[in-house]
Amino acid sequence: MSTSLYTRLVSAATAGALVLPLAGCGGVALPGLGAGEEPSVDPEAFVVGSFRGAGASSQESAMKAWISGFQEQHPDAVIEYDAVGSGDGRENFLAGKSAFGASDVALSDEEMAQSGPACDGGNAIDLPVYISPIAVAFNLEGVDRLNLSSDLIARIFTGKITRWDDPAIVAANPEAKLPGLTITPVHRSDDSGTTENFGDYLHATAPDSWPHEPDGLWPLPEGFAADGTSGVTDTVRSTPGGITYADASATADLGRVAIKVGEEYVPYSAEAAAAVVDVSPRIENRYEHDLAFVLDRKIDKPFAYPMVLVSYLVVCSRYEDRAKGKFVKEFVEYVASAEGQERAATAAGSAVISPDLQAWISDAAEAIYLTQERPDGQVDGQADDQAVGQAQDDPRGAA
Structure with a gap:
């Protein structure tokens, strides 16, 4: 495994004058540390560990591009993607065998109802990241x-x-x-x-x-x-x-x-x-942050190609494993970002999702709830950078 960005920053910060940039050279100066002080680097900013996703083979080329770009930013994240098909991908995810699923169709209501055990008592959500x-x-x-x-x-x-x-x-x-x-x-x-x-x-x-x-x-x-x-x-x-x-x-x-x-x-x-996606409505009465669409197959305008698939990342609203949840939050953010979408478009010829979709998916990622253990041994929770969303109080929040 490569040396993590966190480890490299800590090493640089504690090495003193040996790593200070030469006068007149470009670079970012690290803050000075007093004796016994820890470097002011937040380990929560980095993703470390091995993670697995499984699902749609349609996403395979895009997924390779996303994983490559994400690992450039998080070199200690090891990601495996099994292109086993949408059905097996949903099944693996709902069985808790993968951090995320990938599917060319959104979860059914029945599958949504089965997602609680895999999602720490929360629910699954569909995030449309690939249009092709x-x-x-x-x-x-x-x-x-x-x-x-x-x-x-x-x-x-x-x-x-x-x-x-x-x-x-x-x-x-x-x-x-x-x-x-x-x-x-x-x-x-x-x-x-x-x-x-x-x-x-x-x-x-x-x-x-x-x-x-x-x-x-x-x-x-x-x-x-x-x-x-x-x-x-x-x-x-x-x-x-x-x-x-x-x-x-x-x-x-x-x-x-x-x-x-x-x-x-x-x-x-x-x-x-x-x-086609731009003129299609969302499925109603889904969990908060779920972004599943009903595609308009009968559109008769020559600017549209209705034999289209929208492929989703399927993730949890809650993760008991904080490392896994942190990875999912950061990975979803990257996949939906302008950089992530351009990488997919270059690798797979897919459409770049709209700025509105990018923003909605970013909001969904921020709302993912991470369980943590309190000092007294009890289990508590934390939604990074955001209070727990409506989905925790009203699981069938309006779309």
Whole structure:
């Protein structure tokens, strides 16, 4: 483990004249210490320890960027992220196996009700930190883009349309050279938030062709399946005629679909995905600081791309383990910061969340309640920099 920033500052402060900056050189002078005085460095300002998160594979590229940037500021924080999928991520978090979860869908009311034991008697909250389009990606030699409506996409993934030269696809793409090749749809085998968002979009916009209610598990028994985002995209890369759905950041070197929005075909972009979130309402009657959205899948404006996922950090309102709680507070602040969002956008092509969302998430992080042991051995609590929020008194505070 690297020497902590706290240790380096203490060592520098106690080394006396040996570390004083030379006259005329840049640097920050440390305060002088009298005999026996401790350096005025607050250990609460630093995050130390090993921490684990688990969840959405859609966030994997962004998470690597966030962890790297956070560890630059907190070199004694060791962070492991398991991209096990949204469903397993929520399950691990609710079982108390991880400091935070990551999910492409918000916790259900039932999952919220189960969060008390993992959250020291408090509750879980959803914080939207990652907004990204879902791309429908395919492998056709010489074809980089296709126009498809949600009805055509649904019929392809249900097996009603089986060839790339089907008249309905040709009619929507008169200039494309479509081969007489069998279509091979590939779906996720794991419990996936991307699957649930994809199904939600199809069910909202093409209910006759996709009658299945949104769910993290693929609703049909047939078809090719692969585990995780990388599993489905790698399968399509090796399968001529293959097609899948995935976080857009993982679909490089594949052809991509422009989806029909209103009367126009709209290619995916981070900006068009973010536009959907901007016009979507929050879920009502959630815990205070929960920021879950009901996405407007039926928007018909060409500036929007409604096949979008909003991926959440799932954290607790209370932490009994102060080190874990301190880490979560600081990590959430970093992920939602301008620097954190720009790192994710560069690494994953995601949309930068709005300043309003950044501020709301910062408020939620500040309100996280850390339990501490009092000198008399009793358990007390402390909400860093802020009194305990309304959620402790009224757990079903209005959104």
